[in-house]
Amino acid sequence: MTPLMSARGLIKTYGATVALDSVDLDIQAGEILAVMGPSGSGKSTLMHCLAGVVRADSGQVRYGETELTTASDARLSALRRREFGFVFQFGRLVPELLCLENVALPLRMEGVRRREAERRAAGWLERLDVADCAGKRPGQISGGQGQRVAIARALVTEPRIVFADEPTGALDSLNGELVMRLLTRCAAEAGMAVVLVTHEPAVAAYSHREVVVRDGRIRTGTGVSR
């Protein structure tokens, strides 16, 4: 099966620091891939290179017809808006907007009309079991709820790949479990791939397979992509 995304020989340095040292990685459509490893090992850098947020010094990242390492900024930003979804450790919701408006925002930026954008946003809030947060601002809800709203915002454009960087990092075990259950269930239902960066084994256990990054290199991994 042709991978959804394919990275070869990725190298990224920051001054004297070699953050990625010749990394190869394939992502299959619909798979949940955990990227594990100690902090500072290069997980986030790898994710950023795959997602077209950071350009690698050398190597290739192929996504469909696009070669991310040489694509124009406009093409990269279109991919990030339409094809990729992002979840971070802290929700990064816009504090001035209602949760419903936060989730509708990516659609609004794509030119979807307000009413339609909010209807779809409400559907995702429902699926992530935070429909009751719709009319509240991010400051008025709990961390666990905020993270589920952030996931709704990442999924609302129905991306092909969701990049999640330590999505449970700021949550306790119970909320982390809830977030992982909902994220993996929603991704499976919608056929999205998830690149799940985490150093927590209990979180990585929701994946289909894992790779381990150590000193900018991929060591080993197990599991099978579906």
Added chain:
Amino acid sequence: MSISHTLLALLEHGPCHGYDLKQAFDARFGHDRPLHYGQVYSTLARLLKHGLVEVDLVEPGAGPERKRYAITTAGVTDVEKWLAQPERPESYLQSTLFTKVVVALLTGRDAAGVLDVQRAAHLEAMRELTRRKTAGDLADALICDYAIFHLEADLRWLEMTTARLGRLGQEIRS
């Protein structure tokens, strides 16, 4: 696990026949290993001998399945004592894993490889438990979480040891 205390506690919940007692045990605690009838009846016989249970009803006919058992006051006290007594915290000193790592370092083999293979096997086990937990009810979740957190502790050790391999190798070979 103390099967006799658990059976006793189930009887405190309400008197029942040996057969129903086995069913109740299996439904709540027998996820991996259901009880044998023999175990149930031999345990009941022992509890009876020690005065912790009594036969409160005998139906006409013969055989152990005709008797209904009830907990006695002494039995209730016994359950209470068991619950109040902490379990001995297990310490897993000198695990096989530690030995393997030292042996690998001593013989100049790839100790990081040993740890990586183990880490992968642990994560695969956690993945299976997570699937079971996600598909099951709350009791399944509690049982799986217990195992998951123990595996997680092992994984933390594996991670720490991986980070310390360089120094450990120097100490061992010096």
